[in-house]
Amino acid sequence: MRRAVGVFLGLVLVLGVFGPVRAADFPTKEVQIIIPWAAGGATDLVFRALAASTSKHLGKAVVVVNKPGGAGAVGYTEVMQARPDGYTLVTAVTPLTILPHQIKTAFTYKDFEPIINVVEDPAMFQVQADSPWKTLPEFLDYARKNPGMITVGNSGAGGGVHLIALAFERTGGVKFNHIPFSGGGPSITALLGGHIHAVSCSPPEGIAHVKAGKLRIIALFSEKRMGAFPNVPVVREQGVDFTMSQWRGLAAPKGTPPEVIKKLHDAFKQGMEDPAFVKNATDMTVHLSYMGPAEFGKIMAQDHERYAKLVQEIKKQ
Amino acid sequence: MDVLASLQYLLSGFGVATTPENLFYCLVGAIVGTLVGVLPGLGPIAGIALLIPATFNLNATSAIIMLAGIYYGAMYGGSTTSILINVPGETASVMTCIDGYQMARKGRAGPALAISAIGSFVAGSLAILCMVFLAPPLAEAALAFGPTEFFSLMVFGFVVLSNVTGASLLKSLMMAMVGLIIGTIGMDPVTGNPRFTFGAVSLLGGIEFVAVAIGLFGIGEVLANVEQPTESLEQQVLVPRFRDLYPTLQDLKDSLGAILRGAGIGFGCGLVPGPAPVIATYASYMVEKRIARHPEEFGHGAIQGVAGPESANNAACQSAFIPLFVLGIPFAPPTAILLGALLIHGVNPGPMLISEHPNLFWGVVASMYIGNFILLLLNLPFVPLFANILRIPKKVLLPLVMLFCLTGMYSVNNFMLDLWVMLGCGALGYLMRKWAYEGAPLLLALVLGPKLEVAFRQSLMISHGGFAIFVERPISLVFLLATVGFLFLPLLRRAVRSLTRGRAAVA
Amino acid sequence: MAAGLALLLFGAVTAFLSLRLPIGTLRGPGSGLFPLALGLILIGLSVCHLVELHLTATTPPTDTEAHRDDGSAWRVLLFMGVMVLGTAFLTVLGFPLVAFLLMAGLLYILGVRRWQRVALIALCSAVASYVLFVRWLQIPLPKGWIGL
Numbered sequence: 001m002r003r004a005v006g007v008f009l010g011l012v013l014v015l016g017v018f019g020p021v022r023a024a025d026f027p028t029k030e031v032q033i034i035i036p037w038a039a040g041g042a043t044d045l046v047f048r049a050l051a052a053s054t055s056k057h058l059g060k061a062v063v064v065v066n067k068p069g070g071a072g073a074v075g076y077t078e079v080m081q082a083r084p085d086g087y088t089l090v091t092a093v094t095p096l097t098i099l100p101h102q103i104k105t106a107f108t109y110k111d112f113e114p115i116i117n118v119v120e121d122p123a124m125f126q127v128q129a130d131s132p133w134k135t136l137p138e139f140l141d142y143a144r145k146n147p148g149m150i151t152v153g154n155s156g157a158g159g160g161v162h163l164i165a166l167a168f169e170r171t172g173g174v175k176f177n178h179i180p181f182s183g184g185g186p187s188i189t190a191l192l193g194g195h196i197h198a199v200s201c202s203p204p205e206g207i208a209h210v211k212a213g214k215l216r217i218i219a220l221f222s223e224k225r226m227g228a229f230p231n232v233p234v235v236r237e238q239g240v241d242f243t244m245s246q247w248r249g250l251a252a253p254k255g256t257p258p259e260v261i262k263k264l265h266d267a268f269k270q271g272m273e274d275p276a277f278v279k280n281a282t283d284m285t286v287h288l289s290y291m292g293p294a295e296f297g298k299i300m301a302q303d304h305e306r307y308a309k310l311v312q313e314i315k316k317q
Numbered sequence: 318m319d320v321l322a323s324l325q326y327l328l329s330g331f332g333v334a335t336t337p338e339n340l341f342y343c344l345v346g347a348i349v350g351t352l353v354g355v356l357p358g359l360g361p362i363a364g365i366a367l368l369i370p371a372t373f374n375l376n377a378t379s380a381i382i383m384l385a386g387i388y389y390g391a392m393y394g395g396s397t398t399s400i401l402i403n404v405p406g407e408t409a410s411v412m413t414c415i416d417g418y419q420m421a422r423k424g425r426a427g428p429a430l431a432i433s434a435i436g437s438f439v440a441g442s443l444a445i446l447c448m449v450f451l452a453p454p455l456a457e458a459a460l461a462f463g464p465t466e467f468f469s470l471m472v473f474g475f476v477v478l479s480n481v482t483g484a485s486l487l488k489s490l491m492m493a494m495v496g497l498i499i500g501t502i503g504m505d506p507v508t509g510n511p512r513f514t515f516g517a518v519s520l521l522g523g524i525e526f527v528a529v530a531i532g533l534f535g536i537g538e539v540l541a542n543v544e545q546p547t548e549s550l551e552q553q554v555l556v557p558r559f560r561d562l563y564p565t566l567q568d569l570k571d572s573l574g575a576i577l578r579g580a581g582i583g584f585g586c587g588l589v590p591g592p593a594p595v596i597a598t599y600a601s602y603m604v605e606k607r608i609a610r611h612p613e614e615f616g617h618g619a620i621q622g623v624a625g626p627e628s629a630n631n632a633a634c635q636s637a638f639i640p641l642f643v644l645g646i647p648f649a650p651p652t653a654i655l656l657g658a659l660l661i662h663g664v665n666p667g668p669m670l671i672s673e674h675p676n677l678f679w680g681v682v683a684s685m686y687i688g689n690f691i692l693l694l695l696n697l698p699f700v701p702l703f704a705n706i707l708r709i710p711k712k713v714l715l716p717l718v719m720l721f722c723l724t725g726m727y728s729v730n731n732f733m734l735d736l737w738v739m740l741g742c743g744a745l746g747y748l749m750r751k752w753a754y755e756g757a758p759l760l761l762a763l764v765l766g767p768k769l770e771v772a773f774r775q776s777l778m779i780s781h782g783g784f785a786i787f788v789e790r791p792i793s794l795v796f797l798l799a800t801v802g803f804l805f806l807p808l809l810r811r812a813v814r815s816l817t818r819g820r821a822a823v824a
Numbered sequence: 825m826a827a828g829l830a831l832l833l834f835g836a837v838t839a840f841l842s843l844r845l846p847i848g849t850l851r852g853p854g855s856g857l858f859p860l861a862l863g864l865i866l867i868g869l870s871v872c873h874l875v876e877l878h879l880t881a882t883t884p885p886t887d888t889e890a891h892r893d894d895g896s897a898w899r900v901l902l903f904m905g906v907m908v909l910g911t912a913f914l915t916v917l918g919f920p921l922v923a924f925l926l927m928a929g930l931l932y933i934l935g936v937r938r939w940q941r942v943a944l945i946a947l948c949s950a951v952a953s954y955v956l957f958v959r960w961l962q963i964p965l966p967k968g969w970i971g972l
Contacts, residue, residue, distance in 0.1 A: 048369055065731060066731075067731055067732070068522060073521050074519060074521065074522060074732075103504075103511055103521070104516070148781075151779055156506075157506075157507055177779070177781070178778075179464075179775055179778050179779055180506070180507050180775070181775070182506055182771065185656075186590065189460065189644070190463055190464070192460050192644065193460035193461055193462065193463050194463075195463030195464060195465075195779070196463075196779070208670075283662070283664075487869060487872060487873050487876070490869055491831050491866060491870065491873065494835070494862055494865055494866040494869060495831070495834065495866070498834070498838050498859060498862050498863065498866070501859045501862070507855075510845065510846070510855040512842075512845060512855055512856075512859065513841060513859070540900055540903065540904070543896075543899050543900050543903050543933075543934065544896045544897070544899065544900050545896070546896065711934070712931065712934035712935050713931065713934075713945060715930070715934060716926070716927050716930035716931050716934065716949075717927075717949060719907060719926070719930060720923055720926060720927055720953060721953075723907075723910070723911070723926075724919075724923075724953055724957055727914075728957060733911075733914070733915065736914070737911065740904070740907055740908060740911060743904070743907075744904060747900070748827075752826070752827040754827065770858045773858075
């Protein structure tokens with residue numbers, strides 16, 4: 001019995017010390033990025049790639065931790081209450097400015113210090129390739145004549161693309177029938193199967209199918225045309241003055257010292273410019289769009305106001 | 318695509334898969350997968366997500382080979398703790414607990430472990446074959462399932478599977494209701510309104526299924542054991558004798574049918590969106606119980622009760638790759654992560670994947686076959702080792718199990734609430750044991766409930782409130798009719814029987 | 825019997841709470857519709873169950889699970905109590921320490937009395953799980969003030 005225990009302890013010590021190489025570069029003070037959603041989403045992928053490339057430039061490991069729950073509320077609340085020492089960060093994405101209007105959260109964007117914005121993805125509407133509406137004017141025309149008949153799927157009630165669809169309704173003067181799904185994937189599937197007429201989404205959702213010719217982008221809500229699809233006009237070019245996109249960046253709890261923010265910002269900026277990361281991003285068809293802390297903060301404030309009004313509209317319905 | 322071309326590609330795929338480095342990655346994936354599957358709570362999702370960064374420097378094919386290996390490896394590993402200590406290693410292993418653990422208590426842990434490995438291998442291999450030749454048309458068929466069809470399918474599944482284990486239909490239905498109600502806690506998936514959260518942010522995400530599963534089954538069992546007289550705590554669960562470590566020929570014969578049927582059921586389930594492996598295991602158990610010659614054995618250590626579900630969950634896991642690769646749409650959370658991994662490596666899953674990256678697709682398919690084989694080789698020799706874990710006296714084993722559960726549970730979501738739910742369900746499971754209520758219907762309801770509700774409401778939204786949509790759409794109609802038929806079949810049978818008896822009496 | 829009543833209560837509470845939520849109509853179902861229906865069904869089923877029990881009531885089943893030894897119920901309570909304490913202090917004390925204390929406590933309750941044994945097993949388990957989860961699998965486990 002004693003011998004077995006001795007051998008066991010010995011093994012444990014040996015393995016603990018000489019464990020897999022990764023164990024060795026796990027210092028006591030790594031930087032954690034909290035992602036308030038389950039693993040596998042677009043945010044998750046982008047920031048896992050970014051964490052990997054930034055570790056080199058920061059000199060310490062950058063670790064991604066998922067804390068899903070409450071459509072993001074759980075993760076954001078936790079980071080808001082974390083120590084503002086720069087070791088706990090959170091991915092700040094558009095829903096941060098939407099959620100506080102929908103449910104009583106303990107936080108708003110003001111409880112965080114913006115560090116850097118990494119990605120900005122345009123929202124879009126897609127339809128089946130053989131759908132009867134070939135251009136945006138046709139689509140809107142039909143919608144005006146048949147209010148509430150066109151079913152538009154989205155990745156979740158009150159989520160970014162849902163609100164973008166609602167805002168588009170108001171600008172375009174039409175009314176759709178919004179069908180919520182549990183995520184971008186299911187909404188695209190429903191469109192492919194012909195169960196809904198159109199879908200409101202943002203890359204990389206549906207992109208592969210557009211490239212394969214099964215789906216078509218009928219409305220693109222960005223400022224400029226997408227590099228991958230030069231023949232798709234943006235909505236502005238077609239007479240509807242509307243642009244809206246989702247941003248994904250990093251933030252720290254309020255009160256984090258400015259020097260720490262600057263250090264983090266510089267390291268992540270270098271990580272963003274790292275060729276390996278750039279390649280990853282292009283492959284994922286996500287649109288890199290750097291914004292510094294001040295600019296990022298302004299965008300958050302703007303969107304917070306914008307969505308406040310939109311959410312009020314939904315609540316009235 | 319025609320069969321000959323497929324075969325050619327498959328052969329070249331084997332060429333890709335058998336390079337030394339890809340074999341290595343396959344092995345690593347399989348091992349990590351097994352480990353991840355064995356640890357309660359930690360499932361393939363976490364395992365894959367954790368290893369994605371490690372794959373950044375690899376080429377796409379090797380990366381996917383490794384990550385895919387984790388997924389089906391976890392299915393192999395999950396059965397180990399289910400059988401040995403009644404703790405489901407991950408969600409798809411819940412059914413294996415039921416008969417697997419009973420077999421362990423009778424000293425037949427070895428055969429149970431071995432059969433689950435063998436069944437998994439056979440089913441996995443068959444599924445891969447089907448995948449190779451039937452992938453594109455099957456994927457297209459899966460698209461035909463919209464919210465309406467999905468709802469009817471789930472109603473059918475729910476009704477059929479609710480009374481899968483227990484004797485009392487009423488009690489099972491009540492448990493199912495409880496499960497459905499628990500499933501509503503959290504944010505309403507359709508409108509985003511919080512339900513039953515009492516303002517607590519931590520409840521917004523709902524109750525974690527794994528926490529309930531581990532609590533009801535694992536911890537409930539531990540507590541039931543703790544209650545036993547102290548002398549029994551000195552003992553081991555049961556000491557397996559060496560010749561009992563491997564299945565007998567009779568065992569193999571008994572299991573063959575179950576394995577094949579499980580493979581078929583699992584394969585079908587994997588194609589449909591949703592937590593396919595879980596549903597597949599329930600369905601397989603149900604089928605086996607229904608057609609068994611000795612149904613009373615089920616729940617007390619029938620080997621088909623292990624062979625069927627284990628085969629089903631592996632087959633479901635393999636066929637889940639079809640929608641992923643062919644449509645680019647993940648139908649289950651682990652495949653969602655794999656999608657991410659594909660994207661990071663610059664491979665855009667979708668209709669173009671097979672034509673743009675034939676080496677990747679066929680390489681991965683071939684490596685799945687190799688991976689299944691590796692896992693069989695890995696798991697079988699370890700059977701005696703694992704079975705010997707049961708030699709540890711209960712008074713040491715039980716605390717270890719608790720620690721295990723606690724750690725594993727936390728590692729899923731890093732969420733304290735999960736731990737409390739787990740403990741609460743542990744107490745609940747203990748009480749349920751005393752009062753003869755079954756946990757399986759509750760878990761099934763917890764899984765299916767939210768999706769059922771969402772599908773129902775989505776359908777009504779699409780049809781602007783018209784209920785006709787459920788019978789207008791052909792697939793949906795079929796399932797609804799099947800449900801009605803299932804419910805009234807026993808009544809019909811009785812009616813027919815009494816009629817014929819009446820006639821015989823007259824004659 | 826107790827179970828039947830408990831379920832009845834559960835159903836009633838569910839139905840009651842769901843009335844506070846927007847029910848909507850069948851055309852546009854609100855958040856509360858589904859839970860309300862579930863609560864009502866559960867009430868119905870529990871009533872059926874209780875009625876069935878009443879009708880088929882034979883002599884109350886003798887407590888075949890008569891306490892084998894007087895410790896049994898206590899043990900279960902203590903066992904759960906230690907788990908609850910351990911979980912409560914997990915974030916405060918950090919994982920390795922709680923693992924050690926938890927194991928020690930549970931082992932003691934189940935009858936391992938030689939404290940050297942208890943300490944040794946508890947230590948091995950805590951260390952092994954730490955190495956496995958935190959080092960090898962890189963899973964963040966609560967750190968506590970010790971900072972491990």
